[in-house]
Amino acid sequence: MTYIDVHTHFYKPSPVILSIENIHHHFQDVSTDHAISVGLHPWYLNNAENEMNALTALAQQPNIAAIGECGLDKLVKTDWNTQVKFFEQQLQLATYLNKPVIIHCVKAFSEVLFILKGITVPVIFHGINNKLSIVQPVIEQGYYLSFGKSLLYPGAAIIQTLNAVPASQLFLETDDTGISIKEIYKSAAEIRNITENEIALQLQKNFDSVFNYAGY
Numbered sequence: 001m002t003y004i005d006v007h008t009h010f011y012k013p014s015p016v017i018l019s020i021e022n023i024h025h026h027f028q029d030v031s032t033d034h035a036i037s038v039g040l041h042p043w044y045l046n047n048a049e050n051e052m053n054a055l056t057a058l059a060q061q062p063n064i065a066a067i068g069e070c071g072l073d074k075l076v077k078t079d080w081n082t083q084v085k086f087f088e089q090q091l092q093l094a095t096y097l098n099k100p101v102i103i104h105c106v107k108a109f110s111e112v113l114f115i116l117k118g119i120t121v122p123v124i125f126h127g128i129n130n131k132l133s134i135v136q137p138v139i140e141q142g143y144y145l146s147f148g149k150s151l152l153y154p155g156a157a158i159i160q161t162l163n164a165v166p167a168s169q170l171f172l173e174t175d176d177t178g179i180s181i182k183e184i185y186k187s188a189a190e191i192r193n194i195t196e197n198e199i200a201l202q203l204q205k206n207f208d209s210v211f212n213y214a215g216y
Contacts, residue, residue: 001200004207005181006146007037007069007102007126007173017181018207019174020065022102027054032063035213037102039068039090042083043076052089059097065213067094068102069126072115075106087115094121100210102126102146113137122210127175131157132164139165144210146171149179151187162191167202168209 003017011021011034023030024041038055040048059067070090072083094101100122105112116123123143128135129150138145145165150158151172172184189196 001197002204003181003185003200004172004203005174005184006124006171006207007148007175008181009176010174010178019181022069024069025051027051027058030058032058032061034063035065035211036063037066037068038064039070039102040086041069041104042071042073042078042087045078045082045086048082048086052086055090056093059093059099063213064099065211066100066102066124067091067097068124069104070101071104072108072112073104073106074108084111084115087112091115091119095119098212100124109134109137113141116141116143124171124210126171126173128161129158130161132161135161136164139169142169144169144171144206146173147188148173148175148184149177151184151191152179154187154191159191162188167199168206170199171203171206172199 005017005019007022008019009022011019020035020037022037024044027038038058040051067090070087072087103125105125124146125138126146128145128147147162172188174181185196189199
């Protein structure tokens, strides 16, 4: 059984875990010997023009599995127009390269969904910890939702949200935690009342549908 960690900041090689390591800066120094996502995070846009040029060059590599995390965040002090500008540029790059996008979205779901109109590459909203009413439009648009640490000690709201996501739109992640993806799988399976093997097979199918990555 292969576990898929669709978004992590702490890459550890494993024969049973396919991790997509996220990189948000120093793109010129990135080693591309495993699956990586690269993106300008809305928290870190001080040197965005130069970083965007380096990102664009790096993103051509076959081991760059996705663009992101990128998106919009209303709780950060970064200028809003700057956030929008580089979010849109990264969506254009993803479209040009035909690679999926991993979205960072905080308090900005309606704005992100508006900007995503017309985007044809797969889109994954990562770090879902929201009540269902917030993410229902994401589900209805057919985008993917990735859950992580919110599943370990879930309240009623996150349980409802996870159970409402169609299996074909689901991913799991560890993000910036030191938690094993196996623990996330275990919790997700328990909440959805299915076996870990069932969820693993479904996420493998989802991965194959979204990512053009053959390095596993």
